[in-house]
Amino acid sequence: MEMSEEEARNLAAQLGNPTGEDGIAVGQRMLSTNINMIRKSAAALGLKPGSSLAEVGHGNGGHIRELLENYNPASYTGLEISATMQEEAKSATGATTPGTKLNFMLYDGNSIPLEANSIDAILTVNSIYFWKDPGALFQEFRRILRQEGKVAIGLGEKAFMANLPVVKHGFRTYNRNDLLEVLENTGLKLVDFQDHSETVESNMNGLVDRKFHVALLSKD
Numbered sequence: 001m002e003m004s005e006e007e008a009r010n011l012a013a014q015l016g017n018p019t020g021e022d023g024i025a026v027g028q029r030m031l032s033t034n035i036n037m038i039r040k041s042a043a044a045l046g047l048k049p050g051s052s053l054a055e056v057g058h059g060n061g062g063h064i065r066e067l068l069e070n071y072n073p074a075s076y077t078g079l080e081i082s083a084t085m086q087e088e089a090k091s092a093t094g095a096t097t098p099g100t101k102l103n104f105m106l107y108d109g110n111s112i113p114l115e116a117n118s119i120d121a122i123l124t125v126n127s128i129y130f131w132k133d134p135g136a137l138f139q140e141f142r143r144i145l146r147q148e149g150k151v152a153i154g155l156g157e158k159a160f161m162a163n164l165p166v167v168k169h170g171f172r173t174y175n176r177n178d179l180l181e182v183l184e185n186t187g188l189k190l191v192d193f194q195d196h197s198e199t200v201e202s203n204m205n206g207l208v209d210r211k212f213h214v215a216l217l218s219k220d
C-alpha cells in the first residue's frame with residue numbers, strides 16, 4: 001500500500017520529534033527497526049567500563065538498559081528534544097541502574113547543557129537527519145568531549161534513504177563527503193566510515209534490505 005503525502009509528512013514530523021500517543025507508537029516502532037543499528041554504532045565506540053556516555057536523540061530508550069549492562073558506563077546522559085521520548089526513556093530504563101548515574105536532559109537541540117571535557121563517548125543513531133545546524137552541534141560535541149573522546153553516528157545510506165517517502169519532508173541525508181563537509185572547522189575528524197546492511201521491516205513495504213553506515217569521529 002502506498003503512503004499518501006499527508007501520511008508521509010506526519011510520519012516525518014513524528015520521527016523528527018515524536019509527540020503524544022502517536023509519538024509513543026512511532027517510538028516503539030523505531031526501537032524494533034533500529035536496534036541493530038544502535039548496537040553496531042555503540043560497538044564502534046569501544047567503550048571502557050567506567051566511561052561517561054552521552055546519547056543524542058535516544059528515542060524511547062528501550063535499548064538503554066542493554067547498553068548499560070553491556071558497557072558498564074559510570075554515567076549515561078540522554079539528550080532529547082522530545083519530552084515524550086524523554087518520559088518514555090525514563091520509564092523504560094527505571095530509576096535504579098547499578099553502577100551507572102542516569103541523567104535525562106531535555107534541551108533545545110543546539111546548545112548542550114553539559115560541561116566542557118566531561119564526556120568520553122557520544123552515541124547518536126538516526127538523529128542527524130533532523131539537526132537544524134549540524135556544524136554547530138558538532139562543535140558542541142567537541143566542547144563536551146574529553147581529549148580521547150569518540151562520537152559514533154548511525155545513519156541510513158543516502159541512496160537507500162532517497163527511496164523512502166518520508167525523507168523529502170525535512171530530512172537531511174549524508175554520504176561520506178556530505179559528512180566531511182559538515183565536519184569542516186568543527187574540530188572533529190572522521191576516523192572510520194563503516195558500511196553495513198541488514199533486513200528490516202519497513203513502514204509500508206514489508207521486509208527490505210537496508211544499508212546504513214556507522215561513522216566514528218574523534219577530536220582533531
Ligand SMILES: C[S@@+](CC[C@H](N)C(=O)[O-])C[C@H]1O[C@@H](n2cnc3c(N)ncnc32)[C@H](O)[C@@H]1O
Binds near residue numbers: 060080131
Ligand atoms: C528517528 S528517531 C531515532 C531514535 C533512536 N535513536 C533510533 O535510532 O531508533 C530521532 C530522534 O532524534 C531526536 N532528535 C531530533 N533532533 C534532535 C536534536 N537536535 N538533538 C537531540 N535529539 C534530537 C528526536 O526527538 C527523536 O527521538
